[in-house]
Amino acid sequence: MTASKDSIDSSENDINLEEFETKHRDGTWLTRFVFALSIFLAVAHIYINTIGTLPELRISAFHFAGFGALCALLIPANPKWRDSKIALFFDILIVLALIGMVLYIVFFEDALYARGVTFDTSDWIVSSIAVLLSLELIRRTSGWFIPFLILVALTYVVLWGKWIGGPFSFPGLSLETLLYRSFFSTDGMFGSISRISWSFVFMFILFGAFLVKSGAGDFIIALARSLASKMIGGPGFVAVLGSGLMGSVSGSSVANTVSTGVITIPLMRKAGFPARFAAGIEAAASTGGQLMPPIMGAGAFIMASYTQVSYVTIIGVATIPAILYFLSVGFFVRVEAKRQNVTSVEEDGPPISQVLKEGWHNILPLAVLVTLLVQGFTPTYAAGLGILAVIVSSWLSKSHKMGPVAILDAMAQGAKNMSTTAVLLIGIGLVVNVISTTGVGNTFSIMISDWAGGSLFLTLVLVAIASLVLGMGLPVTASYIVLGTLSAPAIFNLIAESQLLEMMSSGNLPQAATAVFMLVDPGAIAQLAQGMPMEQAAALLAQVPADFKGMLMDQALGANNVAMILVTAHMIIFWLSQDSNVTPPVCLTAFAAAAIAKTPPMRTGMMAWKLAKGLYIVPLLMAYTPLIGGDTETLIRLTLFAIFGLYALVAAMEGYLEDKLSIPARILALAASVLMLWPYFDIWLQIVGLVIFLVIFIIGNRSYAKSNALTAS
Structure with a gap:
């Protein structure tokens, strides 16, 4: 298995581990060390999140040091220096500096408070190096923009904030105070964002790595193909369903695109969808993976921390909006399938009975996870037992039984997948600290x-x-x-x-x-x-x-x-x-899909942007209606009208429903969409919109049937 197909990462800057896996098979000392370090970090974090009782500052420092070391050894400072011994020497220095940083906090933190939080020379050196290491590691994983943003934020506090006038003027803090808040306190690098990273995010990324290793990814794709194969435009719906199901345990739109797109995009092209449309659908559907519970690209955990609302409540209220988004993408698939006369491709989908017979055990870990969450157990505890459930359920499989080697591989893969996310979240903690301080x-x-x-x-x-x-x-x-x-x-x-x-x-x-x-x-x-x-x-x-x-x-x-x-x-x-x-000029998910489909990246980005209109429509419904937190009756009404309203909007945008729409019909479809989606209209006007849309649909369906009959004759 290649890393591009099987890795699950909650960062948008996934590590390309193909070269690492090759070296791992060769057994070089460095890859053996990285493999062992990855397993050690996984085991340590499992211990921390289950029975460990260490101080949070020390855990966060260890979290940063461990995954920072992985990033330093996996990602070169410059791709051209990957095989340079001098570059490796500096990478090892970074690892040693990270280890020293953790040891300093463990052994010398109390001395700082004994001095009345007054820095001595070693405090200055260690805290400064820690911030610089954070910038360098983020630069390696995410480019220059985020380190530049962090530098702007930090210098605003101590330097140029007092030089600007107006509402953003800030009198400033001393550099000593800034470094203390950034490094030693629980407000900066090792604050709440870091705590979310080493607890919720890591455990669920590890859970996802175990799922993939157990064959759940293959089961998800097979299930999507079996469910969608008999539908009009089936391969397009495979992309929507597959990306949605994969996203429910992944959370990275780029990883989602690569892992599912290598299967779905060729299927869509084979069925008759244009290449750019196929790439756009995969990009739009994979973007929805970060909206689909339970992981939501780490967003659910951070949201729970910010709002002080339980994680279970967050993923509960996020479900209906996520379904609406995937339906909106699916409507584009159906309309385009009608336009291109793409019918079902039954041979591409195995029978659902066969899929469930061979892979039903893959559902058990998710059932365990959801049950534990609903019963009130913490997300980390639920994820931990979910990992055990993955291992046990894999023993029911014929081809993916997880033994000691597979378990160690899953641990190592989960840790490597986490490395870029960990250093990124810790670095962003510096920006959040500045925002709250100023x-x-x-x-x-x-x-x-x-x-x-x-x-x-x-x-x-x-x-x-x-x-x-x-x-x-x-x-x-x-x-x-x-x-x-x-x-x-x-x-x-x-x-x-x-x-x-x-x-x-x-x-x-x-x-x-x-x-x-x-x-x-x-x-x-x-x-x-x-x-x-x-x-x-x-x-x-x-x-x-x-x-x-x-x-x-x-x-x-x-x-x-x-x-x-x-x-x-x-x-x-x-x-x-x-x-x-999905929005040009920088749309990584669309670019990844374009690379698979071999289509122009920017034009593919424009297609993905059009197909992902649900990203803008559904938030409007959230803002103006009780789509989140409403009672059951209200949610049912809102959801039903939203479904038909989104379908009508797609028809108006595309000029096609069951058949080509005339200009008056497109206007009526747009009016019907507005009547069903606009929050200030009462239910009778929404019903009028629904009737208008159904009339357009029925007339178009009859027209489509007649044209097909004439073509057949």
Whole structure:
């Protein structure tokens, strides 16, 4: 198996391990050492996440040192120096420096506090080298942009922040304070992002590596082919289903594209889909892999940390939006299949009974994982038992029984897959520390609100543009962390205030919440009970002091609803952060698919961008409807109308449904889509939109059937 086909990585900068695997078979001392180090890191992290009770700072330092050493030995400082002995010498120096950094924290951290947190020479040297090592390792794995961003952030705190005027002016901190917060405290490199990395992210990446080693990846592709083979445009749906199922345990859109695309793109081309469309579908579907629970490219874990909402709740509310996204991509497949007259390709899909008979045991680990999560066990505990379930279930397989060698290989693969993600998340912790220390996040949120004039829609547009720009240099997870820190408060406030204003204008404000307005305008209390015009409600709300708005929202909206609004804000940002995968000029997922399909990369990127329109439509539904956190009846209604609304939108965009649509029919399809998707229309207008779309569909189906009959005769 090659690394490009079988590796699962939550980073967008996957390590190409093909050369490593070749050297491993040759048995060189370096590859043997890397293999042993990978296994050691896997075992150590399993111990840390199950029965270990070490201080978090020391765990984070060990996490950085271990995976930093892997990166140093696996990824050369320059590809041209891969075989250079001098380069290897410097790589070994980096490894020794990382080991020394961990030992320094273990043995000399207490001495720093005994001196009253006053640096001596060794503190200066070790903390400075640690930050520089972080920059170098990230440069190797992700290029120059992220180290440059970190340097800009760090120098802003100590140097040029006091030179600029306006809201972003910052008086500055001493370099000693900055290095202390960056290295010794739990706010910088070894803060909450690092904790998420060595716990949740690592355990689930290791779980994914075990799944792949046990043959689950082959089972997923076979299952997708069997389910989609008899559908119109079957190979296209294989890409959608396969990428969605693979993404549910992977989380890397690039790795997803490479692992499934080598199978699905040739299948689509063989069936009659244009090459650029086939590559675009694979890129769009693989991008959705980071939206599909349970892993979501590490986003679910970070979101749970930011919002203080349980991981199980996060993946629960993320499921319906993810399904809507994959359906939107599937609608493009069906429409194009109708246009190109692509029918089912039954010989390409094994019978589902055969697939389940041979691979049903691959479902057991996922069932164990989900059951444990639902029962309230921690994600790390569930992932640990899930790994054991993978091993046990593999013994039911005829061809993928996992013995000691396979288990060690899976451990090593999981650790290597984690290495780039670990150093990236730890480095991004430096940026997050600067944002929280300086208050730039609150300032940025206020500025977004001012630029958008209080408009939620314009705010989302600005965040989407910012995510696209950041995504040109940052992987998706890092882009979400930075944007979530900067702009989530703005989106949260706008959504919460819009709901609060509706309650004030309708007279449904709870009695406890009206007491807050006694501080602003006691005479408005009686009018609030009856309801007031929206403009007057907005003016009254604007007078509430900022310190009391949080209490007002909790009392008016309820703590659970407020938590769901916060999750909604972060989920929107997480979704918008994905657009850099499929949006030119930098769209790594589309470029990876183009390489397989042998199509022009930029034109493939434009195709993928068109096919991934769900990335923008579904976040709008999140913002304006209770798609996240709504009651069961509301969710069913929203989901059903959203499905047909997305289908109508695809038909309007493509000018094709069951047959070619005339200009009036396209306009009607667009109108039907707006009626079903626009949140401010009541259910009767949504029903009207649904009827219009069904009429267009039925007429087009009859037209398609007649044209086929004429062709056959």
